Amino acid sequence: MTNNTKILYDEKVKSLAEKYESQGFHVLTELKTDELPFDLGNYQPDLIAIKDGSGLVIEVKNSLNRLSIDRLQALAEEVSTHPGWHFLLVTLEDIEAKSLPGTSEQFPSxxxxxxxxxxxxxxxxxxxxxxxxxxxxxxxxxxxxxxxxxxxxxxxxxxxxxxxxxxxxxxxxxxxxxxxxxxxxxxxxxxxxxxxxxxxxxxxxxxxxxxxxxxxxxxxxxxxxQLSSEDLAAFRAWFAEFDAASLDKREELRRNLINQTSLLLAQELIRNEKLKKELNVNDEQVINVEFAVSLLSPEDLAAFRTWFAEFDAAAWDKQIEKDVAVGRLDVLAQKALKHLREGRCTDL
CATH class of the missing domain: 1.20.120 (Four Helix Bundle (Hemerythrin (Met), subunit A))
Structure with a gap:
């Protein structure tokens, strides 16, 4: 970046910071890595804007050419794990716009x-x-x-x-x-x-x-x-059965989902938890997901199978990390160590 370009860049970043401040944001600039609200490794954002418990981690670029999106995606994923926080990539052209990046854009659901x-x-x-x-x-x-x-x-x-x-x-x-x-x-x-x-x-x-x-x-x-761990377990079991089933069996499972969906549409039934259990009607969110998957074409189902295997493995890893953090596996670990001391383990 030449001196003139650097001067222009700094002026634009300062202008952007002032715009956020005028909208009631608390703006932080030139932060060191240990001054960030959470750990982002050695990354230093251009701006952080905070308002009403939410925050924007902002990266400013001269242009969109030759960007390392993979690196920025990893940062965005980490920022998104903190409730209320969002990673925002803006350009010098964005700063010239009347709308303030990250505050006025709304996408349909x-x-x-x-x-x-x-x-x-x-x-x-x-x-x-x-x-x-x-x-x-x-x-x-x-x-x-x-x-x-x-x-x-x-x-x-x-x-x-x-x-x-x-x-x-x-x-x-x-x-x-x-x-x-x-x-x-x-x-x-x-x-x-x-x-x-x-x-x-x-x-x-x-x-x-x-x-x-x-x-x-x-x-x-x-x-x-977005499924809970319990609902994800229910979907996992259903998908294993559906994926291994013959075409006739899949059609039977699909008809069963249609029946359950019809039952859930009855408001009286939704309120009657006892009747839901008697009729084996699962959670509405799980049923909707199962039904959507059951309608996928063979090609889309194959792509979904690959995606779900990767997603499910990552979900298991996260659950194990969570269990370790809260001590749920301590008893099993102590039991394993005891067996090791008593010579009751065998080498793999």
Whole structure:
């Protein structure tokens, strides 16, 4: 960074700090690693902004070129483990904007995106192809940005092409999904800028399938990551049975989930815990996740199987660490040491 660039950079960071302060944030700059509110290794953020028990760890970059997103993702994941805290990546262009980064951006929920997807589908059914495509793109881009936030990839504010490229490079999109998204972006770009574009149904249907696929995959993964340990154990057992089952058995399990979902829709039944137990109706959240997984295509199910194996192994590791921290394994450890002293152990 040249002297002139460094002077400009420092001025922009100072300007950003003043903007946060004007909005009631307590801003910290030029922090040493031991002055951070939590351990981030040897990382030193440009700013920390704190307000009402929440905080932003802010990294300022001259541009989005040649960024090490892997490194920043690891930082964002660590920051997100602290309730109320968020890692934010901003550029000098962001500082010039009127809106304050990290305070004004709101993304629709996954349920809202799904509801909009249904609306877009109705437009397709009514042969309103162009409005359907434009709405579908809005849903798609919203899903990309929300996915980035959910998995702590700090690129939710990137231009859409950069967003696509980074999500592809980090394995969130397959090569076929990336290629289709790029092709659809070119169509959207021409439409959005007033050019005439002869849309055809195959393009819209392909894009519709892509958005449906990503919404299904990402909402399922998020829902599973939010399950309690007890609900996760219930899902683990169900998935083991479903994954090993024949096609006929899978259909039987799917029908059972449909029946349980129907039962849960009855408000009187939901309130009657005794009746729920008698009918073996599991937790509604678990049932919804199980049903969503049961509807995955063979290709999506294979991808989910790989993802869940990695997620479940990490969940087990976290649970063991938690049990060790609170002393739940102390008795077993003492018993093992006793057996070792008494010569009741064998070498592996």
């Amino acid at each position: 996954w349920q809202e995106l799904t509801d909009r997807f249904i609306q877009a589908h109705k437009l397709i059914e009514n042969d309103e192809i162009e409005p359907a495509f434009l709405l579908m793109w809005s849903i798609f881009e919203g899903a990309l940005r929300k996915r980035a936030v959910d998995v702590s990839i700090p690129i939710e504010r990137f231009p859409v092409i950069g967003l696509l490229r980074h999500l592809y490079s980090l394995g969130e999109l397959s090569i076929s999904q990336f290629d289709l998204a790029q092709a659809c972006f070119e169509v959207w770009n021409r439409l959005a800028h007033g050019y005439i574009e002869n849309l055809n149904l195959p393009v819209v249907h392909n894009f519709d399938n892509l958005v449906r696929e990503l919404l299904g995959k990402w909402t399922v993964e998020l829902a599973i990551s």
